[in-house]
Amino acid sequence: MCDVCQNLKDKAVLEKDLYYKLLDEILLTKASTNDPDFKIDTEMGEGEATKDEKQYRQDLQDLIKQVWDKKDKLSDSKIKELIDKLFINEDSEGKQLVAEFITDIYTTNAESMIDKLRELGIKKKIPKDSEVLDALLAWQQFAVEKVGMELYYGIMNQRLGKTYFQVAYGSKEET
Amino acid sequence: MVVKKRRKVDEEELIFFEEEYEPSFNQASNQSDNSLLFLGGLIGLAGLTDVLGTLSPTELEGVRGTITEEAATSFEIPGIGEVSEFMPNADEAIGLIRDAENLSPNELSHLNQMMEEGKQYGRVSDPKTAENITFNNESRITEQIGQFGYHESSVQGNLDTAAMEGILFPWVTVGDENVCDDCLEMEANGPYPANNYPEAQHYGDRCNEPFPDPIIALPGDVEDENKYTFDEPLPTSLGFDKLDIKKSGLIGT
Numbered sequence: 567m568c569d570v571c572q573n574l575k576d577k578a579v580l581e582k583d584l585y586y587k588l589l590d591e592i593l594l595t596k597a598s599t600n601d602p603d604f605k606i607d608t609e610m611g612e613g614e615a616t617k618d619e620k621q622y623r624q625d626l627q628d629l630i631k632q633v634w635d636k637k638d639k640l641s642d643s644k645i646k647e648l649i650d651k652l653f654i655n656e657d658s659e660g661k662q663l664v665a666e667f668i669t670d671i672y673t674t675n676a677e678s679m680i681d682k683l684r685e686l687g688i689k690k691k692i693p694k695d696s697e698v699l700d701a702l703l704a705w706q707q708f709a710v711e712k713v714g715m716e717l718y719y720g721i722m723n724q725r726l727g728k729t730y731f732q733v734a735y736g737s738k739e740e741t
Numbered sequence: 742m743v744v745k746k747r748r749k750v751d752e753e754e755l756i757f758f759e760e761e762y763e764p765s766f767n768q769a770s771n772q773s774d775n776s777l778l779f780l781g782g783l784i785g786l787a788g789l790t791d792v793l794g795t796l797s798p799t800e801l802e803g804v805r806g807t808i809t810e811e812a813a814t815s816f817e818i819p820g821i822g823e824v825s826e827f828m829p830n831a832d833e834a835i836g837l838i839r840d841a842e843n844l845s846p847n848e849l850s851h852l853n854q855m856m857e858e859g860k861q862y863g864r865v866s867d868p869k870t871a872e873n874i875t876f877n878n879e880s881r882i883t884e885q886i887g888q889f890g891y892h893e894s895s896v897q898g899n900l901d902t903a904a905m906e907g908i909l910f911p912w913v914t915v916g917d918e919n920v921c922d923d924c925l926e927m928e929a930n931g932p933y934p935a936n937n938y939p940e941a942q943h944y945g946d947r948c949n950e951p952f953p954d955p956i957i958a959l960p961g962d963v964e965d966e967n968k969y970t971f972d973e974p975l976p977t978s979l980g981f982d983k984l985d986i987k988k989s990g991l992i993g994t
Contacts, residue, residue, distance in 0.1 A: 602880045606884060611888055611947055612915050612921070612924070613915030614915075616950065622891055623888065629883075630880055634876055667894075668890055669894075672894040672897060674898065675898025676898040678952075679902040683903060683908075683955065690903070699894075699901065702893055702894060706890045716879055717875065717876070719875075720875025720876065721872060723872070724871060
């Protein structure tokens, strides 16, 4: 494993002390139930993220935050409606965000390259149909949809589990 | 004879079945299987430590001291070193840990989520914990989606436009101490033609942001777009015959 790569800073190597650590510190202490803060990680990856990238990531985070903020006030069906509207539907906010942002960055960079090539005496145009762009859009939009689906399943899993324990063992949530 | 024939048919079907899947699917499936195995080990540890958790620190130290003196075993984990086992009946869990020398952040968070959900089913953990972990996981995944989407749209906007132009592009790292060896190698082996430019080496790779300027490798203007690739003979009318790109050392292997 690379010792210096910042990207790998979160990678874990299980060493001989891990077993003791699992016993002494991790599993004897209940996992953190801290609420997510939905702030982007400014130290993620190599180098410094551009302003555009940070904005894109924050916009995506804000979609999840909308679910977080409203989940406890909404019924099962309303939660599904909200997630559909934000992540799942073809015209969902998330998919529109992806389409606009990715296309905009792609086009801006393509225009920049056209200028550079023109200075070298090479005439080019932005490709009318880009298989690469289409594939990237499809993947990014699917990834957003997947986030929505997993949020929905996570919420429903929590609700069903809570209901089960209440029905089976009373109102307490943990032993 | 009948049994033999039937087995052969089954084997053929099995091979065909496996080949139908994408390699990435198989990899994901294997990872999922490994996750389940590892989850089992962790839940086993959780159960053991749940018992220990009922002991006071003094009692715990006493138990540990007794066990380590009387039943301690040690063994070598490749790439990690010597590991001492002091818990009885933990061989299986240790074996699973031995197999999981390296875990990516995604795998760790995935396992963590599975473990919490598993504990939830056993009512060891608060269901709320599993939900919070779900949101935290999705938040982290979204970060990767955003970073990767920005990086690729930026790079591909350049490459897609310049594809097949017979010009080269260097690989430029961010140039700080955090750059990994893989990216440095890409930089050393460049420049590369637009239609054969290497992919990002890992998540969080911000090499080539902003995208580097093109390097002229071929003399003359190229106005007929998307016509030439390095795999085809280049027309002598533009002077391409004077430069053998593959032998020039400009393109990395």
